[in-house]
Amino acid sequence: MSKPTDMKKTKCKDCKTEDRAHGRSYCQQCFWERYGKKSGEKYNHYRRNYKDENRKFVHRYKEYCGCKVCGEDRYWVLDMHHLDPSQKEFDFYTGVSRKRQVLKDEMRKCIVLCKIHHYDFHHQEKHTNININDYIKKNKTWIN
Numbered sequence: 001m002s003k004p005t006d007m008k009k010t011k012c013k014d015c016k017t018e019d020r021a022h023g024r025s026y027c028q029q030c031f032w033e034r035y036g037k038k039s040g041e042k043y044n045h046y047r048r049n050y051k052d053e054n055r056k057f058v059h060r061y062k063e064y065c066g067c068k069v070c071g072e073d074r075y076w077v078l079d080m081h082h083l084d085p086s087q088k089e090f091d092f093y094t095g096v097s098r099k100r101q102v103l104k105d106e107m108r109k110c111i112v113l114c115k116i117h118h119y120d121f122h123h124q125e126k127h128t129n130i131n132i133n134d135y136i137k138k139n140k141t142w143i144n
Contacts, residue, residue: 054096054103061107067114069139079118080110083132 011017012027059075066073082088087109095103111132113121121135130138 051096054098054100057100058092058096058103058107062112065112067117068111068136069117070114070141072114077114077116078112079115080107081113081118081121081132082110084109 012030013025014030015027017027058080062075062078062080063073067078072078080092089102089106090098092103092106095106117139120139121130121132124130124135125132
């Protein structure tokens with residue numbers, strides 16, 4: 001198998017420079033000028049809408065569940081807390097680009113806490129070794 005540096009470079013169909021490789025007909029710049037503006041914008045628009053829909057889905061889920069401790073239901077002050085950190089595959093900030101089913105599977109591993117209780121739990125967990133169920137029982141301020 002040949003190394004990437006040994007690959008034969010051939011000339012671009014448009015600008016005739018020897019800047020293309022891997023069997024392409026155009027160099028990167030000519031390819032982008034010819035195809036990228038049209039197809040790239042369409043793809044980026046699709047990805048942006050896909051992410052927005054997933055982001056809204058996560059927000060609706062947070063609003064529906066609310067904080068398990070205090071009942072707060074404004075999505076922008078709620079966090080997803082993984083019950084078992086060893087099973088965490090991704091966080092929800094970067095995970096919105098994944099498939100909906102993957103998001104749902106990750107949500108099943110979590111509970112919703114407001115930011116204050118989420119930070120407070122991790123502080124108490126670190127210093128008193130409390131688990132999440134005991135923390136919720138100890139600090140619950142609202143009734144389901």
